[in-house]
Amino acid sequence: MRNYVIIDASEVSSVDFDQVLETSAETLRYNINPAGTKTFVKFEGETPSFLAGKTQYTHSEMLEILAGEEWTDPDANP
Amino acid sequence: MTFILPSFGASAISAVPGGGGPSYSGNSYSASLDGTNEQVVYNSTSGNQTALGSFTGDMSFCFWVKLSSGSNIMSTHSTYNSSGASGTFDGVRTSTGRIAFESYNNGINAYTSPTYLESSKSVDGAGGPYPGGRGLSLNQWTFIAVTVDITAQEHKLYTATESDSPSLEATHSNASHALTDFANGFKLGEARSSAGGGLFDEFAIFDGKALSATEVATIWNNGEAFDYKTDSNLNPVGWYRMGDNVSGTGAAITNAGSVGSGSEYDASLDNGASFVSGTGNTPGN
Numbered sequence: 181m182r183n184y185v186i187i188d189a190s191e192v193s194s195v196d197f198d199q200v201l202e203t204s205a206e207t208l209r210y211n212i213n214p215a216g217t218k219t220f221v222k223f224e225g226e227t228p229s230f231l232a233g234k235t236q237y238t239h240s241e242m243l244e245i246l247a248g249e250e251w252t253d254p255d256a257n258p
Numbered sequence: 259m260t261f262i263l264p265s266f267g268a269s270a271i272s273a274v275p276g277g278g279g280p281s282y283s284g285n286s287y288s289a290s291l292d293g294t295n296e297q298v299v300y301n302s303t304s305g306n307q308t309a310l311g312s313f314t315g316d317m318s319f320c321f322w323v324k325l326s327s328g329s330n331i332m333s334t335h336s337t338y339n340s341s342g343a344s345g346t347f348d349g350v351r352t353s354t355g356r357i358a359f360e361s362y363n364n365g366i367n368a369y370t371s372p373t374y375l376e377s378s379k380s381v382d383g384a385g386g387p388y389p390g391g392r393g394l395s396l397n398q399w400t401f402i403a404v405t406v407d408i409t410a411q412e413h414k415l416y417t418a419t420e421s422d423s424p425s426l427e428a429t430h431s432n433a434s435h436a437l438t439d440f441a442n443g444f445k446l447g448e449a450r451s452s453a454g455g456g457l458f459d460e461f462a463i464f465d466g467k468a469l470s471a472t473e474v475a476t477i478w479n480n481g482e483a484f485d486y487k488t489d490s491n492l493n494p495v496g497w498y499r500m501g502d503n504v505s506g507t508g509a510a511i512t513n514a515g516s517v518g519s520g521s522e523y524d525a526s527l528d529n530g531a532s533f534v535s536g537t538g539n540t541p542g543n
Contacts, residue, residue, distance in 0.1 A: 182530070184294065201530030202295070208529075209295035209449040222294070222530060242294050243327055243455075252451045257329050257350045258358050258374055 184242040185231045186220045195221060199228040211250050218250075282514070285460065285483035285543070287501025289511070289527060290534040291447040293327035293455020298446035298498070298511065300525035302335075309522040310495045310515075311465035313439030318464040320403035320416075320477055321446075322541045325351055325396055327455035328447075335442035345437030349402070351454075352376070355393040357417060357427065359404060361437050368437060369430060375404070375413050377427040392417055392425070397456075399541040401478050406438045407468040413438070416474045420481035420541055424474045440465075440496070449529060459540055461525075462486065463496035463515070482542030486514075498525050501533030 182201070192205050200221040202208055208219045220242070223231070237245065246252060289298050302308045323331055331349040345363040352358050358376040361368040369375065377393055394400050394417070401418040413433045418424040440463055447454040460483045469477070473492060477484045483499075486492050497515035504512060509531075513523035527533070537543060 182292075203526075203528045207295070207297075207299075207449060209453065212451050220295070239292060239294070246294060246453075256451055258352050258356075258360070258376065 182222045182224055182239060183227070183236040184220055184222045184239070185234045185236055186218055186245075187231075187234065189217050189219055191230075192219060194230050196228060196230060199223060199230075209251075212253055213250050282485040282487050283502065285499070285502055285540050286535045287499070287506045287533045288322075288324075288457040288459035288535075288540050289446070289500040289531055290457055290539075291453070291455050291531050293447075293453055295449035295453055295529045296447060296455075296531035297449050297453070297528045298458060298461075298500070298525055298531065299528050300440075300443045300445075300496075300498070300511075302442045303522045307441055308443050309520075310440055310463060310513075310517055313441055313465055315466050316406060316408050316468040317439060318403065318405040318467055318469040319440075319462060320401065320469070320474070321461040322399055322401050322457075322459040322483070323394075323454075324399045324457040324538075324541075325394060325454055326457075327396075329353075329452040330448045330450065330454040331357070331394075331402070332444060332446045332454075333448055334438065334440050334444045336437040336439050344442075347438045349404075350452075351394045355395065357394045357400075357402065357415065359413075359415065361433075363437055369433065372430065375415050375428050375430045375433070377415060377417060392419070392422070392427070399457075399481075401481075401541070403469060403474045403477070404438070405468040405474075406433075414468075416471070418478045418481070423480075424471070424478050426471065444525075447531070457534065457539060459483065459500050461496070461498040461500070462494040464492070465495045467493075480542075483540065496523075501535070504533075506533040506535060 210216045211218045329351045333348040336345045356377040358374040403416040405414045413430040415428040416424045446458045494515045495517040509527040511525040
């Protein structure tokens, strides 16, 4: 099962990309409103130490969060 | 009169001209994106140019998609136009379930009147001049083909499902300015606002060729993946089979198209995207 964790943009430098499923800092998805202050990573199995204590979300919970205006522009598509 | 056709082994089929790259062994895998930030990516290698080609004339692309969430289907990132400006060409599922391709030249929509290359009908069947038109239903394999005819300044959008043959969904005339090429690569799903989730398969790119309606129907292949090695006239430069050729392992998506093989031709799975197989996970299966 995959677990999703939202982190501050300032915490990206502390992410060990060998312990999460994201490819690199360059491929992360950031929030848009406000822009670029948060991102998220996902992992399977044991919680990486740099994510300890942070709220973990399931896939369906994360999709619901990402559908909100902080992450998705409601006017982007025709 | 009865004709008896000779039988061909797999080695003979893979030797058909125009079929570079790995041999075809059916379609068992597709790329699965979770709709959060996963994507399929092919980037330029250097100088804002990919190894696939120049894309300065006619071109086309086609693929299968089974979208389950989000709206971003695909995007290209171009550096080619008459003024050398950069641009994007984005395919999305609209809020009413249509398929729309948007072209932006430095942030300004390059399509004018109509603003999009957009399917004529939404999923509820409303609107549009094309009687066979359809939208993009969620959780249904849909075949999408876009053709670019530079001489006629015409872009066309075709769609099909596994059971319904391709129909012309939209035509955009006087569209030579739109930035449709693959000079700077492409993304499927794309890790940004409204990232598309679901399954993507058999992404093919044609340089110097605007596919005809007959060729689109040939590639649709009655709702199953098409083996381009059986038709040297089609000859895609990029053919990304999403896990086939690598037995569904790793993150590299090798190019089975005609221009060559090697890492500079390969796309990749990003951010935890995976290859999947089994019933419902490839078109026609």
